[in-house]
Amino acid sequence: MSEDRYIYDLSEGDASMRHLLGGKGAGVAEMNRVGVPVPDAFTVTTVACVETMNRGGQWPDGLADQVAAGLARLEERTGRKLGGKDKPLLVSVRSGAVFSMPGMMDTILNLGISDESVAAVAAEAGNERFAWDCYRRFIQMYGEVVEGVPSHLYEDALTALKTERGVAQDTDLDAEDLKGLVQTFKRISTEYLGGDWTSDPVEQLNRAIDAVFKSWLNPRAEVYRRAHNIPADLGTAVNIMQMVFGNRGDTSATGVCFTRNPSTGEKALYGEFLVNAQGEDVVAGIRTPRTLSEMRETLPDAYDELISTMEKMEHHYKDMQDMEFTVENGKLYLLQTRNGKRTAAAALKVASDLVDEGLITKEEALLRIEPAQLDQLLHPAIDPSHGKQSIATGLPASPGAAVGEVVFDADTAAERGGRGEKVVLVRYETTPDDIHGVIVAQGILTAHGGMTSHAAVVARGMGKPCVAGAQGIRIDAVGKKLTIGDRVISEGEVITLDGTNGLVYGEALDLIPPQINEDFQHLVQWADEVRELGVRANADNFEDASKARELGAEGIGLCRTEHMFMAQDRLPAVRKMILAENQEQRAAALAEILPMQQTDFEGIFTAMKGLPVTVRLLDPPLHEFLPNLVEQSLLVQRLEFEGGDEQELGEARATLAQVKKLHEQNPMLGTRGCRLAMLYPEIPDMQARAIVRAALAVLDREGETVGVEIMIPLVALSQELKAQRAIVEAAVEDEFAKAGRRLDYTIGTMIELPRAALVADKIAEHADFFSFGTNDLTQTTIGISRDDAENGFLTNYVMDRVLERNPFETIDVEGVGQLVATGVEKGRSLKPALKTGVCGEHGGDPDSVEFFNSVGLNYVSCSPFRVPIARFAAAKAVLKQR
């Protein structure tokens, strides 16, 4: 039986092997292949990690031998020996997943330094202190990451030593101090591990690889994967690479660079470096680095080579690259290259520029855009007319604006943000452990770290505003206080972040809608040329309709009428209608509501003139317009106890009686939608008249009106639609007759119950169009009440991966999607040209849009601000299906 191959040497890989070698492994192999200087290395495959997970942590047969052989070959090639007395080999052991998960998994540097090798390292470097500092750092990192020794044990020993020596900085400790510290660290480790500590570098390497495997399953990585929809079963590769040292003195350095500005997309030098430092110092944001342009003076040769390498790699990958490098004694090494994470604005500009530069086609440019990410461009910014002074300035680490109450730890942020409260997470610096707080915060403020610090990278990826490394702010996380000058801000006070300009304001500022720039217009126009799905918006007032049109909506796919009923000034008339004891009283109350509805429709129709507007007739159960049962019951009892005004009590009791009468066990499945209209045909009659009158009024005033589409909600039975269609047609024709003129109009239905999809051929008989209400269809198909579930088991299901995605965010293709496909197919079996759309929130979700495109819907409809996202998503769907 031949063994699986789990190890690839650096020279054996290339960019195409990403799934096997991870992004990092494939990237360095590709750089090596095209002649970019890369330290020598070998990679343990993702398959080895997956098999280890599947065996409950046990390595597959042969892996240990293959690691040993890979190491032997690396030693052979470098002429060095891991932990050897002469020419020792030191390596880094890094995770490298298929999809980038920055900082989420473990890394061990300087592996190979040992009692045997430390002298040789010192000799080679000509710097004994460097060697012993490496060694104590290694023990600390290896002990913590691989063996789980609590970090404070090492920190305490370090602090004790500094106190003993009377020094403040680590750098003030000399070689002898560090030598002693290595002994102390070894003793601490051995004691903590009860003798299981190893000083054998080969054994350390094996344990380090195993630790990286395990870090795939650590909670923060799991949270990150969920947030980015990365499958849980991919596993990580492990890269073992010869160490190069950016901390060998003033001709050494380490840094990260982007081939273009990841925040704006501009083609300009972008990067940071630190002289005499190791890479983790930059990424972790512990020391504030210098900008790349300064490197030209400090390290001119390495700088030139870096610039040409950046250009080479960008051309090679035809995309903006994010690279890590180290300069060792003046010689440049690249440690990593990958397509750089970028803001949505940068993504648009880079894609647009790459097309202009002839590197990629328009279609490729569109495929580069992650539609969901565009959301951040559509986020509000601070209203510039505020006239307030900022209280602090930092790096503009992720654009956009955020207003929220200050919280000082990720757990609190996660808890309060999870409840829907707006919070800003304020941290000295963020670490991968904070990820759950970052996800729900409105924005992030850190006192430390640069543009490539953890907080900055993560916030940009999520389209969340971030101000990093803010000057002069002091954070007391325990006392829950933020001090800026003499201003003290406690937990719960509101601040505003301007991530675009790096400013912090000590109060809530007004936000304004985002501006759509030229690059955006550019690309979205290309998207429009490609896409097949129409994109409409869900809007039920003039403002939203106008905004939707401005963002490119080609009509309204869902104009709800219940918000018009719920407006405070309408409720008295609406309640009169509900409390009506007979048809006449109800008709009288509806007559009061009619002109109000008409006015609303006129506003919407004016905003949308020339385009189609689908108006959904009243959908919610009547009790939604009445007080809550519990509250009204308590009110009556309270009035009884207080023995107050008889009339007030009488009215409260009458209302309670009505609330009880209309109360339903499961209102979601109750007397709503067309069921209500079947009981009270006066309601659809009134609504149809208001729609027609508004459409005619707009025609008179504007010379143009909308394409009127009247939609009957919650149809389960073809008889319902038949009956409702007759009522609406009669009212519409009556209005036309009275007005002495007519308009084209259509009548259709929501398909939002499983039965409707199953008998869509029967329903299509009476429908001019179908609009899939995938919110309700999801609720009934899966049997989940959204309100209850998202506060309950559904969250656990997504957390525990019982469900891969929240089906209310991305359509459940397997279940709900099957019904959508059936509905379209059966509907068109009767009427081949039946117009079909979707008006659930899925209409603005890119993955769902891709599905809707695949089943041949005519359009999607989503909230106004998601219209551009849907336009891109629709284009991508076409391109991906080609």
Place this chain on the structure above:
Amino acid sequence: MSEDRYIYDLSEGDASMRHLLGGKGAGVAEMNRVGVPVPDAFTVTTVACVETMNRGGQWPDGLADQVAAGLARLEERTGRKLGGKDKPLLVSVRSGAVFSMPGMMDTILNLGISDESVAAVAAEAGNERFAWDCYRRFIQMYGEVVEGVPSHLYEDALTALKTERGVAQDTDLDAEDLKGLVQTFKRISTEYLGGDWTSDPVEQLNRAIDAVFKSWLNPRAEVYRRAHNIPADLGTAVNIMQMVFGNRGDTSATGVCFTRNPSTGEKALYGEFLVNAQGEDVVAGIRTPRTLSEMRETLPDAYDELISTMEKMEHHYKDMQDMEFTVENGKLYLLQTRNGKRTAAAALKVASDLVDEGLITKEEALLRIEPAQLDQLLHPAIDPSHGKQSIATGLPASPGAAVGEVVFDADTAAERGGRGEKVVLVRYETTPDDIHGVIVAQGILTAHGGMTSHAAVVARGMGKPCVAGAQGIRIDAVGKKLTIGDRVISEGEVITLDGTNGLVYGEALDLIPPQINEDFQHLVQWADEVRELGVRANADNFEDASKARELGAEGIGLCRTEHMFMAQDRLPAVRKMILAENQEQRAAALAEILPMQQTDFEGIFTAMKGLPVTVRLLDPPLHEFLPNLVEQSLLVQRLEFEGGDEQELGEARATLAQVKKLHEQNPMLGTRGCRLAMLYPEIPDMQARAIVRAALAVLDREGETVGVEIMIPLVALSQELKAQRAIVEAAVEDEFAKAGRRLDYTIGTMIELPRAALVADKIAEHADFFSFGTNDLTQTTIGISRDDAENGFLTNYVMDRVLERNPFETIDVEGVGQLVATGVEKGRSLKPALKTGVCGEHGGDPDSVEFFNSVGLNYVSCSPFRVPIARFAAAKAVLKQR
């Protein structure tokens, strides 16, 4: 263009033409064909009625001409002329639907009598009074039924005349009086109709036919069709038949007869007749008739001919016949024959006897049984040990016993019965207008009318107990009082009816389960030989399980475990579990519940030993075990106002907090079923252990135990079943290990959500069996909350025929059925031998059983008392599909 043919002469029809000529038209034609004496006639087809309805009441082209031609031929054959001066032809105009709807539509007798013809009628009869009485009856009937003249106008005039003449009875009026009355009636009619009254018999005939068409749509016919699931679009035929007169004196008579006893099925003379009367007098129950055997003396020749005709027709139709006859001057005419309506007991006996007599096969016998009707056999009877005196005696018109509060009108019965209250409808006599009250009443008591009166016929058809023509009872419908001797019973007081013996008791008596007799055993055994579906019962305690087994259940298809949780003595432990703050507390509470559950299971398993039992793990949301939110909120507020015991208030608040926490907007779609078990795996663990311990204990004690089938509820995702299966398997295996022995067992799932059916192939991977929970599947597929809807719009939907059937009673084949079929098909695509069953209430509904048989389920499961019904229904399903 050739016209459709709308008229068939008597000699042109036969029994096979029932859909065109209606039951009555086809029946008389068939009798004529085989030589039974029938008055001459012609029939207007059901198609003519349907086309008239479709044209909004306008007759189709050619119908009027065809009626005229049909009349001309009838006149030719009889040598008489409608309304003619000499030898006048008088006819009856009767409705005749495809399916018998006794008394629901209109009838006009004596049409053809007129100013022209009355003298000739008198001369032919040799009785002037007879002729004028016919004439005034005709005007009254025609005026009311065809022209809509209020009946009281005629009644008032009649009363005034009697007062004027100083007589009490109609029969005391002489020919001259009646002659004057005819003039008065004509004047009344003309005045009321504003001149539209016609005295032309041909025009009257046309209008009468039209009135019969219209009567198809009258409300009482509509109610009857709904109750009997008769389609609304069949229409009625109209039979125009030469009048024969049972009221020509003492050698004339009219009557109805059954070829066997329709109450018991015994082969014995059964019928009633009235000398010198017209047919309506018998059917309407206005005069109490004599039994048929008495006719032998009164009218010996006609009697002999009737007996031989009865025998002939029963052999001809191979089924018990219900016949109407008239003797005119000693000559027998048959006016109608049809398969007689009968009680379930009679149906069984007749079918069994007909097989014994060699007239039909066993399969034909089974096809004769209406399984739903068997329900009445399974109704309780009065416990014979009651020792009470009956307070009244009447005719045993429909067997079974009923206990309920007295109501005196159909509207009140409909209203209160509709709310689920038990009422007994007490009427002087029932009319077709009372049908909506009869449907919901527990039983019917009338003071008047015989075994073939309206109340009796309708009650038998519905399997409702009825005591008819009770002696010595006085009914004051206005004062809402029933007086028997000196006992006065007011509305709302409870009585008991014994329909089997015709007794009335003035209090609530205990009822006992029905006895299954020999005929029943006989036929159900034949059914078992034929059927392919297994029949199980839903039962969750020893008593129900034992009863189910006695009634032939082949196992338990649904043993719910929540009732065990809800028992009053368990609730404290259950609440402890719900209120547990951590897993340990919850486990401790569950440990208290385990032995209780085990005891319950032991009882059930003992009753079912040797058969399979499907135990469903806990299904309802936890808040069902806590107090109601509104009530608890009110309690807390009340305690606050009263300022009482601090501890009580504290506890009430704590409970309220928990109730609020568990409260859901739509509990039907909430955290229940396996979702609960996913959150609290301790619950399925405990339940699995209780099941295994019980099964082993029963094995030890009884030497035999059940086939254990553990069922996971509310699965939507294959991941859920996978996870739950693992939990249950672990618990079961652990119990086996502890016990040192094992049992065979299977684990399956409910398919009760649309998604589960849609992805049944994925779910089948982890399931040994599927049980379709069609109650919940109906709720989610159609989006209807059963509790809310049956008190709300659903009732209207069925009433208005938006829905043909209540989908919770008979499965919605088109929608929900499609998902059941998909679930079976997809499940078996993965596991061809997958066992599938149904455990919703549809399992006991014959039409639904037929559907389940057609999609290839292995078994149905229903409530214990419906097990025999399901056995018959399953057999019929097979026979009908052959």
